[in-house]
Every structure is written in structure tokens, then in C-alpha cells.
Amino acid sequence: MSHVQCMIGPSILNSDLSNLHSESQNLLDSGADYLHLDVMDGTFVPNLTFGHPVVKCLRNKIPKAFFETHMMVQNPQQWIEPMADANVDQYTFHVEPVDNVPQVIRQIKEAGMKVGLAIKPKTPVDVIAEYIESADLVLIMTVEPGFGGQKFMQDMMPKVKWLRENYPTLNIEVDGGVGPNTIDECAKAGANWIVSGTAVINCPDRKQAISTLKSSVQKYLS
Numbered sequence: 001m002s003h004v005q006c007m008i009g010p011s012i013l014n015s016d017l018s019n020l021h022s023e024s025q026n027l028l029d030s031g032a033d034y035l036h037l038d039v040m041d042g043t044f045v046p047n048l049t050f051g052h053p054v055v056k057c058l059r060n061k062i063p064k065a066f067f068e069t070h071m072m073v074q075n076p077q078q079w080i081e082p083m084a085d086a087n088v089d090q091y092t093f094h095v096e097p098v099d100n101v102p103q104v105i106r107q108i109k110e111a112g113m114k115v116g117l118a119i120k121p122k123t124p125v126d127v128i129a130e131y132i133e134s135a136d137l138v139l140i141m142t143v144e145p146g147f148g149g150q151k152f153m154q155d156m157m158p159k160v161k162w163l164r165e166n167y168p169t170l171n172i173e174v175d176g177g178v179g180p181n182t183i184d185e186c187a188k189a190g191a192n193w194i195v196s197g198t199a200v201i202n203c204p205d206r207k208q209a210i211s212t213l214k215s216s217v218q219k220y221l222s
């Protein structure tokens with residue numbers, strides 16, 4: 001599996017959002033490979049976070065880092081242009097509310113961003129199988145989307161395994177309850193993009209937390 005790269009992307013959702021810039025910079029300085037920005041609209045999920053105006057301001061302060069927006073929104077099509085304008089690198093959206101997935105994929109690419117396809121725990125992985133070849137990444141949610149700090153759902157690992165077996169070069173991301181205690185299971189199943197929120201944010205040594213996640217994934221990659 002050495003043809004995929006290990007990437008650690010902390011979620012800033014549970015950080016001190018009044019200090020979004022310094023928190024994000026601190027995570028990058030602690031070894032984060034990218035920033036996972038959780039966008040929620042209060043409709044697709046029962047929570048509200050921030051949108052493209054905030055992401056754009058953050059981008060002005062942090063011009064170089066890889067930004068992934070995890071779009072937990074009812075109408076992902078609506079935010080493609082504004083997020084591209086905010087210089088987002090990867091637009092990861094949930095397929096559940098979308099009628100025409102290929103069209104959304106095409107629009108994201110035309111806007112110059114990479115495409116991530118996300119599924120909630122109750123969505124079977126075969127729902128996205130026909131779109132995988134045209135995506136850059138698949139995100140397997142390991143909690144119900146909406147909140148940080150929830151318990152990791154181990155029973156999502158068969159989805160990750162299935163993807164890794166069938167798509168050896170695919171970037172597979174896991175998100176929700178992932179930290180030093182659950183990373184081995186994710187890595188063993190074949191995940192190579194790792195989102196970790198509270199486990200990194202609340203750790204007194206964020207550098208150490210990120211490096212633990214990285215070594216686990218690398219152990220299974222080689």
C-alpha cells in the first residue's frame with residue numbers, strides 16, 4: 001500500500017474558534033499536513049459552524065496550507081464557487097442529499113478544487129462506487145456528522161477495508177473519534193487521510209499527538 005501518502009488533518013471544530021488563525025497555525029506548526037474545516041449549515045446536520053467568509057479570512061492569514069472543507073450541507077452545489085473563491089484546495093461533500101453527484105463533481109473540478117466524496121455511517125459504501133474513479137478522496141464518517149468529541153464507530157472499518165482492497169491508490173479519509181486510541185484500527189483497515197479533532201486539540205502536546213497518528217499510519221503503509 002506504499003503508493004498512497006499518509007496525511008494528518010486536524011479538525012479545528014473544537015478549538016478556540018475566537019482564535020481561529022492562531023489555532024490553525026499552531027496545528028500546522030505541530031506537524032499537520034492539512035486543515036480539515038467543518039462547514040455545517042444547521043439543516044444537513046443539527047449544528048452550525050462557519051462558511052466561506054470565515055474560510056476566506058483564514059486563507060488570507062494562511063496562504064499556503066492545504067485546506068479541505070468538509071461540507072455538511074444540504075445543498076453542496078451552492079457553495080462551490082464561494083469556496084473556490086476562498087482558495088479552498090479540496091471540497092469534500094456528502095452525497096446523501098445530492099440528486100446529481102456527477103454534476104457536482106464536475107463543477108468542483110471546473111472550479112479548480114479537488115473532490116472528496118463523504119458518506120454518513122448509515123450510508124453503504126456501494127452508493128458511491130460508481131463515482132470513485134472521478135473523485136480524489138472518499139471520506140468514511142466514523143461518527144454521525146454534526147459534533148466533535150463523539151465515540152469512534154469501529155463498525156465502519158469494513159467500509160474502509162472494502163475501499164482499500166478495491167482501490168489500492170485511493171485516498172481514504174476517516175473522520176470522527178479518531179485519536180491515538182483508535183488510529184491503529186483505521187490504519188490497519190487502509191485509511192491514509194486522518195482527521196482528528198478533540199484528540200489533538202485537547203492534547204497538551206499536539207506535536208506528539210500528530211506524530212503518534214502519523215507513525216501508526218506509516219507502519220501499515222510500509
Ligand SMILES: O=C(CO)[C@@H](O)[C@H](O)COP(=O)(O)O
Pocket residue numbers: 011013014036038070072143144145146147148149150175176177178195196197198199
Ligand atoms: O466532521 C466532523 C463532525 O461532524 C469531525 O471533523 C469532527 O469535528 C472531528 O472531531 P473528533 O470526533 O475527532 O473530536
Ligand SMILES: [Fe+2]
Pocket residue numbers: 011036037038070175195
Ligand atoms: Fe469533519
